[in-house]
Every structure is written in C-alpha cells, then in structure tokens.
Amino acid sequence: MGMNNASRLKNKHILISGAGVAGPALAYWLHRRGFTPTIVERAPALRDGGYAVDFRGEAHLTVLDRMGITADVRREQTNMGAMSYVNEAGRKISSMPADLFSGDVEILRGDLGRILHRVTEEHVEYVFDDSIVSVTEDDRGVQVTFERSAPRRFDLVVGADGLHSAVRGAVFGPESRFVKEMGLYCAIFTTANHLGLDHTGHLYNTPGKVVGVYSARNNTEAKAMFHFGSPPLDYDRRDVGQQKKILAEAFAGNGWETPRLLKAMWDAQDFYFDSISQVRMDGWSRGRTVLLGDAAYCASPLSGMGTGLAMVGAYVLAGELAAADGDHLVGFARYEEAMRDYVAGCQKSADGVGKWMVPDSRFLAWFMTQNYKLLPYLPWKGMIAKSVRRTADAITLKDYGL
C-alpha cells in the first residue's frame, strides 16, 4: 500500500522485540510500507493491565487516524469524569477536573494493545513467550539468539521492549546507564468495583503515598492504583510475589480502603509494578539495531505522553526507513533527528509532577487539595491544559507518501 519503491526496498526482514504499544504500532507501519516484521514478546500472551493512557492534540490523533483506528479507540474510550480526593472516612474533599488530565481520548492500555494486535495479526508473525538473548551484526544482517526459539537471521532489530528493554541491554549496555528513577514507584491491578464508582475515581493521600481506585470498563470493574516515594529498590522484576510483598509493606497501616485493596491484590492476575523512570540516551541506534518507545525515551507516566510518544515514534521510524528505501543508517538517523526535540519536550513535561502528585508532606498534600478545590475558577487551569497540548503537538508529521 502506498509503495512505489517496493523493488528497491532493502532490509525487509525486521525483528521487533516487544508487543506492547510501540512494537505492534511499528509492525503495522512497516507492513504497510513493504517490510516484513516479526514480533517477539516475552509474555505468554498479550499483556492486559495498566491504567488508562491518553492521546491528546493533533500529532497523536493524526497517527490514530492514519492507522484507521480512531473509531475503535473512541468506541473503547474510558469516558471518565472528575476524580475526587477523599479523607480517611471516604468523604470527598476536592475534585480534579477530567478535562485537565485525560486528553482528547483516553483508553485502557490493555484495550489499546488489543486493538493494535487486531490490526496487525493477519500480516505480522507474533512469537510469544520468548526473548532475544543476543544480537550479532555482520555486514549482511544480524544473527539473533533467543531464550527458547532457534537462532534466526534478520536484516534489522528494533527494541520496543519497554523501560527494561532486553535489546538495549544486549546492544547498548546496562540499564543503570540509561534509566533514571524519579523517586516514585507505582502499582496497578484490576479489582472489583466495590465502591460502586460511576466513571469516576477516589484518591487518598498521606505523606509520600497515594492510593486510588477508579471504575473501568463501564463500571463493571475497577483499577486499584498505588504510588509511593522510595529510593531505588532492589527486587526481581519477574517475581510478582515479591513485588506484591513490597507494596503490602509500603502501605501497611495506611487508612481508607487500603486494607481491602491490598487483600484483593494477592489474587490480582494483572498486577503491574515498576519504578517511575525516564530513559535518557545519547543515541537510539547502533548499526542495524534501533530503539523505540519507552526502551529509547520513556518519558514516565508523569508526563502523560508515553503512549502518544510511542505511537508517533513508530510512525516516524517506519516512514523514515521506507523513505530511505530501507537504508538503515539513513533511516535511523532521520528518525532520531525528527524525534529528538519532541522527545525532550515530552520528557520535560514530567518535571516536578511527582512532587505534586505524591506530596511528601502534610502541608503539601493540604495545599494541593485546596488547589484542586479552586482550580476550576483559576485562570491557570486553561493554561496548564494548553501547555500540555502544545508539548504533545510539537512535531510536524510528514505523510511519507501515504
């Protein structure tokens, strides 16, 4: 589709690590531009879970439109209203207006993942339950070894495997050089909507901790969400039991609905736990390997931009690679050039947000609650929303001959 250079196209066989958001979005565009992508995902099936992610502004919406998935995303959007801060007894103290935080369209990460899988599965080979172990480059391509599958050759490799990217680790160096923790941890899982919330959520904060619950999937279930301040923790990323224990300890003795939520946590099937971090790298490619999305430039959930960034990055990477007839040196360099400033802006938008989302003192918590009470009447409400939108819009997307 849209290809007039199919015969000149080089480097057609591309291995993508990660079937989150960036990986399937890239596979979609690579296929449309004449390449043959394969995706390897470590999880045994598509990963559900996580909270809602937002698309805001022209650039994000243009990519959804050009992928033809705007209607699907809108059909499954969360339609959340205002979120409320509550006191220990569950009584509302103040509300955060919905239009400030949820972008133009908000969808659960898992639902977005399913849409992206649906529009790619016909043309893209998915290999679940496996992971890249090593990538060895020679002048004609790359030899890749896996944990389970037999070694295979590809022309190019893309690391779209998230914050703790295996591809980044294998080709660029240890995570500690690139991942900057921001002093907060976050956990999310699905639970029963026992508070009977109707397209809304309740948040309860104590110094250095926020626990929340909000309804999802038209109130048929709820998401429990925990944030807490902590220096870097040492734990096994594959040991969910250990992570649950860390969370239970961090919130032991916390009031409101916390004990009930923690009890439900032990049965949660989609428990997600991670540090809130950014990824900063001087370059996103090395030879025939390139990084995309969180693996290359995680902006953190505090930015509210991570998913849009991954989708825009996928569009630009595939577009530039095709425009260079598959020449990876040219295509990867142009991808980086097109994305650098945009990424910097999105990462910057996370500055200071942590302090304000998880206040570390009683005074700050009180101040923030008061602020939300007044916010609807304050002139900066519009300014904040506008500035977030400006950041999300700060890239001009070429059409790459669509």
Ligand SMILES: Cc1cc2nc3c(=O)[nH]c(=O)nc-3n(C[C@H](O)[C@H](O)[C@H](O)COP(=O)(O)OP(=O)(O)OC[C@H]3O[C@@H](n4cnc5c(N)ncnc54)[C@H](O)[C@@H]3O)c2cc1C
């Ligand atoms: C389960 C889950 C829940 C999330 N919840 C939230 C949330 O609530 N809020 C938020 O802001 N962000 C969340 N994120 C991160 C968010 O999805 C990303 O910031 C954003 O969408 C960018 O997407 P990505 O594809 O670059 O990374 P991700 O969405 O993180 O996807 C990376 C994918 O790579 C896979 N992977 C990891 N290691 C390997 C490996 N060695 N080999 C193969 N595959 C591998 C992962 O299983 C995952 O499917 C979550 C991510 C996951 C995986």
